[in-house]
Amino acid sequence: MGVADVLGEPLKLACGAALPHRLAKAALSEQLGDRRNRPSRELVELYRTWARGGAGLLVTGNVMVDPTALGEPRNVAVPADPDPATFRDWARSVAGTDAQLWAQLNHPGRQSPRFLSRQPVAPSAVPFDNRGIRSVFAAPRALTGAEIEAIIDRFAVAARTLVAAGFAGVQLHGAHGYLISQFLSPHTNRRTDAWGGDPVRRRRFLLEVVGRVRAEIGDAVPLSVKLNSADFQRGGFTEEESLDVVRELGAAGVDLLEVSGGTYEKAAMMGVTRTRASTASREAYFLDYARKARQVSDVALMVTGGFATAEGMAEALRSGAVDVIGLGRPFTVTPDLPARLLRGEDVRAERLCPRTGIRLADSLLEIQWHTQQMHRVAAGKPVDRRRSALRALVVAGINDPVNAFRRVRG
Numbered sequence: 001m002g003v004a005d006v007l008g009e010p011l012k013l014a015c016g017a018a019l020p021h022r023l024a025k026a027a028l029s030e031q032l033g034d035r036r037n038r039p040s041r042e043l044v045e046l047y048r049t050w051a052r053g054g055a056g057l058l059v060t061g062n063v064m065v066d067p068t069a070l071g072e073p074r075n076v077a078v079p080a081d082p083d084p085a086t087f088r089d090w091a092r093s094v095a096g097t098d099a100q101l102w103a104q105l106n107h108p109g110r111q112s113p114r115f116l117s118r119q120p121v122a123p124s125a126v127p128f129d130n131r132g133i134r135s136v137f138a139a140p141r142a143l144t145g146a147e148i149e150a151i152i153d154r155f156a157v158a159a160r161t162l163v164a165a166g167f168a169g170v171q172l173h174g175a176h177g178y179l180i181s182q183f184l185s186p187h188t189n190r191r192t193d194a195w196g197g198d199p200v201r202r203r204r205f206l207l208e209v210v211g212r213v214r215a216e217i218g219d220a221v222p223l224s225v226k227l228n229s230a231d232f233q234r235g236g237f238t239e240e241e242s243l244d245v246v247r248e249l250g251a252a253g254v255d256l257l258e259v260s261g262g263t264y265e266k267a268a269m270m271g272v273t274r275t276r277a278s279t280a281s282r283e284a285y286f287l288d289y290a291r292k293a294r295q296v297s298d299v300a301l302m303v304t305g306g307f308a309t310a311e312g313m314a315e316a317l318r319s320g321a322v323d324v325i326g327l328g329r330p331f332t333v334t335p336d337l338p339a340r341l342l343r344g345e346d347v348r349a350e351r352l353c354p355r356t357g358i359r360l361a362d363s364l365l366e367i368q369w370h371t372q373q374m375h376r377v378a379a380g381k382p383v384d385r386r387r388s389a390l391r392a393l394v395v396a397g398i399n400d401p402v403n404a405f406r407r408v409r410g
Helices: 004-005 041-052 084-094 146-167 179-184 202-217 239-251 277-282 287-296 310-318 337-343 359-378 388-397
Strands: 023-025 057-064 100-106 168-174 223-228 254-261 302-306 324-327
Touching: 004 310, 004 337, 004 388, 023 337, 041 057, 041 084, 041 287, 041 359, 084 100, 084 388, 100 146, 146 168, 146 202, 168 202, 168 302, 179 239, 202 223, 223 239, 239 254, 239 287, 254 287, 254 324, 277 287, 287 302, 310 324
Parallel strands: 023 057, 023 324, 057 100, 100 168, 168 223, 223 254, 254 302, 302 324
Antiparallel strands: none
């Protein structure tokens, strides 16, 4: 099969649903909720553009399950007593295309900035190790057992609401140091009750959420989990523990597992940590882990991060290690990337963000530059591929002068 044929092959999921091809937009935090944390018209337009650009699967950015627990001020959130109609226009943004739109559900846990939460919650009262990050995020307090159960309910309600609104599937964000990831990690989960103390109890929260969400959305709706291959920090979630979670997720009926890695403190998902030369030549950051995951479960696998060429994507699919190619920031600079790849055009998955050479500034710049491109597309404007580092940082300061230069995100 040729490269375009490999990328264009449909994928049938365990639930019976099928993706039209193998190219997916992974979750990106859009910051396009309105003042009441509802989907804005701009958010709908952004996804309409991406759907027309040929994506087979679009996974939304963070949809928070509790409006009082936000990762960013413009997150979309599901209230305690939600109306599916609130989210219907967003769900319909893909109408007339082959794209499936899945809602990514999340809770930030301790990764809620001080300007949004003076005391966020977490499995245990463990502050960030990094002094700079501690200036952004307050030390959390430990959740009570009743609060944990209530958050599980929140995930279930949010999933039911969004599927009722017309979303084709649901993804649970269990990576990047957010609440589910915090429960999985021995670094952030130091409980000794039924929710922590050993790997089995640490993964209970995730499995309970999976079970409750599946019960709400039914067996025919795709359910996905985004999972860290590892946290890449001392005392954190290890690859061995992650593979054990993969086994259990497959047995629990998850349809698609997206592989990522890292936390705010070790942002492997953004390519911040060093990668081996062999990994760089293969393009994908987490392909080695995907091969191991394939050995322990037959759940469909999506790998996000690092893909640059059609040939590299096709080779990963041909190898059998991965079923879906996840692309994130390249969608912000080439919104019609999937259609062009499927037509066989010689186009790269680009990340054009400029660099200053200052690590802290570049971490902020990576986020702000791509977010500004999303906002341009959402406003019906062309991508500004030549936007400089200085202009991006100045625009960030003008749009959000209080928080732009102290926000850290993964």
